[in-house]
Amino acid sequence: MKNNLSEKIIIYGILLLWTFICLFPIYWTATTSFKTAASVTQGLLIPWIDFEPSWKGWRNLGFSPDTLFVESNPREEFLARFFNTAFISASASALAVILGSFAAYGLSRFNYKFGFMRNPDISFFFLSQLILPPVVLALPVLVLYRELDLLDTHIGMILIYTLTVLPIVIWIMRDQFNAVPIELEEAALVDGASVWMSFFKIVLPIVLPGIASAFILCLILCWNEYFLAALITSTDAKTMPVMVASQISSQSIKWWNMAAISAALCLPLIIVAIFLERYIVKGMAAGAIKG
Amino acid sequence: MSEIKYIERDPLYVVAPSTVSHTTKRAGKIIVWSSFLLMVVIAIIQTLHSNERISFGFSNWRPVLYAYILWAVAIGYSRVLIYGERGKRNLFVFPAVMFIISIVIFPLLFGLYISFTDWNLSSIDGRKFNGLDNFYQMISDPYYWNALKNMIYYVLAVLVEFTIAFLLAILLNSQIRGRKFFRIAFLIPLMLSPVAVSWMVGKSMLEQRFGPVASFARWLGWDTPTFFSNPVIAKLTMMCMDAWTFIPLMIIMLLAGLQALPKEVLEAAKVDGANKWTLFKNIIFPIMLPVSLTTLVIRIIFKLKLADIIIIVTAGGPGGATDSVTSFIVREYRDRSNVGYGTLLSFVYLIFIVILMTILIRFVNRWLQRAS
Numbered sequence: 001m002k003n004n005l006s007e008k009i010i011i012y013g014i015l016l017l018w019t020f021i022c023l024f025p026i027y028w029t030a031t032t033s034f035k036t037a038a039s040v041t042q043g044l045l046i047p048w049i050d051f052e053p054s055w056k057g058w059r060n061l062g063f064s065p066d067t068l069f070v071e072s073n074p075r076e077e078f079l080a081r082f083f084n085t086a087f088i089s090a091s092a093s094a095l096a097v098i099l100g101s102f103a104a105y106g107l108s109r110f111n112y113k114f115g116f117m118r119n120p121d122i123s124f125f126f127l128s129q130l131i132l133p134p135v136v137l138a139l140p141v142l143v144l145y146r147e148l149d150l151l152d153t154h155i156g157m158i159l160i161y162t163l164t165v166l167p168i169v170i171w172i173m174r175d176q177f178n179a180v181p182i183e184l185e186e187a188a189l190v191d192g193a194s195v196w197m198s199f200f201k202i203v204l205p206i207v208l209p210g211i212a213s214a215f216i217l218c219l220i221l222c223w224n225e226y227f228l229a230a231l232i233t234s235t236d237a238k239t240m241p242v243m244v245a246s247q248i249s250s251q252s253i254k255w256w257n258m259a260a261i262s263a264a265l266c267l268p269l270i271i272v273a274i275f276l277e278r279y280i281v282k283g284m285a286a287g288a289i290k291g
Numbered sequence: 292m293s294e295i296k297y298i299e300r301d302p303l304y305v306v307a308p309s310t311v312s313h314t315t316k317r318a319g320k321i322i323v324w325s326s327f328l329l330m331v332v333i334a335i336i337q338t339l340h341s342n343e344r345i346s347f348g349f350s351n352w353r354p355v356l357y358a359y360i361l362w363a364v365a366i367g368y369s370r371v372l373i374y375g376e377r378g379k380r381n382l383f384v385f386p387a388v389m390f391i392i393s394i395v396i397f398p399l400l401f402g403l404y405i406s407f408t409d410w411n412l413s414s415i416d417g418r419k420f421n422g423l424d425n426f427y428q429m430i431s432d433p434y435y436w437n438a439l440k441n442m443i444y445y446v447l448a449v450l451v452e453f454t455i456a457f458l459l460a461i462l463l464n465s466q467i468r469g470r471k472f473f474r475i476a477f478l479i480p481l482m483l484s485p486v487a488v489s490w491m492v493g494k495s496m497l498e499q500r501f502g503p504v505a506s507f508a509r510w511l512g513w514d515t516p517t518f519f520s521n522p523v524i525a526k527l528t529m530m531c532m533d534a535w536t537f538i539p540l541m542i543i544m545l546l547a548g549l550q551a552l553p554k555e556v557l558e559a560a561k562v563d564g565a566n567k568w569t570l571f572k573n574i575i576f577p578i579m580l581p582v583s584l585t586t587l588v589i590r591i592i593f594k595l596k597l598a599d600i601i602i603i604v605t606a607g608g609p610g611g612a613t614d615s616v617t618s619f620i621v622r623e624y625r626d627r628s629n630v631g632y633g634t635l636l637s638f639v640y641l642i643f644i645v646i647l648m649t650i651l652i653r654f655v656n657r658w659l660q661r662a663s
Contacts, residue, residue, distance in 0.1 A: 011462050011465060011467065012467070014458075014459075014462060015459075015462055015463075015467065015473055018459055018477065019473060019476045019477070021535070022476050022477055022479055022480050022535075022539075023476055023479065024503075025480075025483075025488070025491055025492050025496060026479065026483075028491060028495070028496055028503060029487070029491045032491070032495065040501060041500065041501050042501060043500075043501035043502065043503060043506055045503065099386050099387045099390055100387065102382075102383045102384070102386060102387065103383060103384045103386075103387035103388070105383055106380065106381075106383025106384040107383075107384065108302070109301065109302055109303040109380075109383075110301045110302070110303065110380045110383070111300075111301050111302075112380075112381070112384060114388070122384065122388070125388075125391070126387065126391070129391060129395060130592055131592050131595070131644055131645070131648050132395065132641070133595060133596045133616075133617060133637070133640065133641065133644065134596065134598075134617075135598070135616070135617040135620050135621070135637045135640070136399070136402065136637045136638065136640070136641045137395065137398055137399070137402070138624075138637075139402060139405065139624065139630060139633065139634050139637075140398035140399065140401045140402035140405065140634070141394075141398050143401065143405070144397070144398055144401065147351065147352040148351065148352050148353055148355075148356050149350075149351040149352070149353050159394060160394065162390070163390070163391065163394045163395065166387065166390070166391065170387070182302055182303050185303055186303065186304070189303075194379070195303075195376075195379055195380060196379065199383075220481075220482060223484070224483075224484040224485060224486075226484070226485060226486045226599045227598055227599060227602075227617070227621075240484075241484050241485075241486040241487075244484070244486045244487060244490065245486045245489075245490075245603055247490075253494070255495060258490055258491070258495070259491060259495070262484075262486075262487035262490055262491050263487075265484050265486070265487050266482070266483045266484060266487050269482040269483070269484075270479060270482055270483075272482065273475060273478050273479055273482045274475055277471075277474065277475050277478060280478065280543075281474070281478070281543050281546075281547070284540060284543045284544055284547070285543060285544065285546075285547030287544065287585070287589065288543075288544035288545070288547045288548055288582050288585055288586060289547055289548060289551055289582060
């Protein structure tokens with residue numbers, strides 16, 4: 001019994017330690033956003049005890065109580081970036097989920113032959129896009145986009161983001177479709193439904209949770225993407241990560257500002273993680289078990 | 292059975308009327324070729340216009356893009372016209388294939404051309420073909436090889452991450468209270484934007500005067516906790532930050548594997564009196580092998596793209612000690628505007644990755660076959 005107790009203590013000790021490691025940076029970011037210059041440089045930790053919280057960081061963003069209802073340029077700017085990020089990542093994820101689900105369904109139900117490529121080759125062609133590092137595509141796409149007048153446009157960003165997450169969708173959805181018994185569709189086809197109708201009416205409702213998982217995973221990846229956004233966007237389609245990365249003033253870093261804007265960047269996904277954890281885990285697990 | 296013919300049957304078999312009339316077939320072909328012709332004509336006009344041979348034309352290449360999209364749609368539609376029911380099935384895969392070809396294959400071919408040119412964005416000359424010069428420059432560029440060597444260290448660090456993730460996954464899978472809370476807490480680092488992490492962890496928490504990690508290190512007895520001045524420490528710091536972000540991914544994948552373990556086998560082993568270590572070594576680890584290898588491969592794929600945190604936190608310093616290939620190429624582009632050379636470097640890196648992944652996947656498959 002005693003052995004059991006010490007084992008419990010060790011297990012919970014390790015788990016709590018790791019929880020602390022995971023959550024402390026968030027705590028640090030949140031508290032720093034309420035610090036003044038003096039409390040930042042002293043490295044104070046606990047609000048109200050160590051230091052008196054101030055709205056300075058949030059005021060500069062236009063989100064403190066006294067600036068919330070007055071006109072504020074930084075807030076306009078911030079909201080524009082926020083909606084860019086949300087719009088681009090949601091559209092790219094949706095497009096990837098549509099294209100990827102069709103492709104994954106086709107691959108799980110029919111035998112294809114495109115030239116020398118058969119189903120396993122086509123699957124490999126899709127999945128191999130995952131190992132392509134963005135830096136290889138970066139410059140050619142930049143030049144291509146300049147010629148096509150797609151630089152700094154939402155549609156340009158959506159297309160390139162769709163590309164980066166498409167293999168992940170196909171990977172997750174292939175397993176989802178393979179898990180649906182074919183007999184269901186065969187029954188529908190015998191009754192005279194077309195292939196596409198049986199896909200939309202019968203298969204799609206069954207795999208909807210899987211689609212949600214794939215969509216959320218794509219959303220997370222697109223939301224946080226920095227490298228390509230820094231390259232392609234400049235003003236109109238600039239996303240939040242690019243905005244955060246370019247916050248440095250020439251003299252010194254305004255930490256309270258930086259913390260407030262970082263917190264604003266991370267908060268939506270933290271909320272997603274808390275409420276939709278089930279779907280995120282499901283998506284990643286789908287890759288692990290059958291992959 | 293008069294003729295013996297191997298008919299490959301689809302998993303979902305559809306008895307389809309395969310009678311497509313001759314005129315519909317011809318209509319399909321006409322649609323494809325006419326839209327193709329339209330695209331070629333527009334492209335020629337635009338080429339002449341941009342070379343200033345003719346005065347009329349478009350301000351950019353967008354119309355060619357629209358014609359291309361029209362052509363792609365026409366191909367898709369013509370599949371149905373020409374092949375009937377079979378064509379409809381093709382439409383499932385066709386859009387995704389077309390999409391990837393358009394956005395990956397064309398730029399890759401173009402990039403391949405750029406990588407054999409001398410193209411400096413800051414010079415006025417534009418690009419000119421210079422054969423293998425970039426390649427010779429690469430061979431004698433110590434910083435590129437240094438970046439590749441760093442990537443080897445970064446990839447090897449995955450093994451340490453894997454060990455930590457496995458341990459945490461096992462703990463999460465044991466009889467504990469508040470599992471959901473721990474799972475969400477462990478997941479959160481993966482949700483955070485690398486840019487925010489770079490700033491708030493890399494630059495703020497590791498700041499040597501007021502950063503809490505530095506204060507902690509000082510409390511432990513390290514007098515001058517500077518994380519980015521010593522090459523070895525800087526590299527380790529970057530590894531830790533990247534590990535912090537991606538260990539959640541590995542935990543979740545491994546946890547999924549652990550939860551799928553056959554319960555009867557574990558029970559039987561416990562009845563036979565196996566202790567925890569033998570249980571792990573002889574049963575859990577071998578059954579988990581496929582999941583573990585998948586997790587490692589996925590993690591290595593993400594590791595090979597490592598860039599954001601390095602670009603922002605250290606910019607490769609000190610002296611290239613933390614450079615990843617991507618961050619090095621980015622500096623080549625941004626600081627030296629050396630586009631042709633940078634592109635060649637990225638293509639060589641791609642070749643290395645393809646070779647590495649091919650060997651890795653083949654090795655994994657062989658290992659799995661031997662194990663089963």
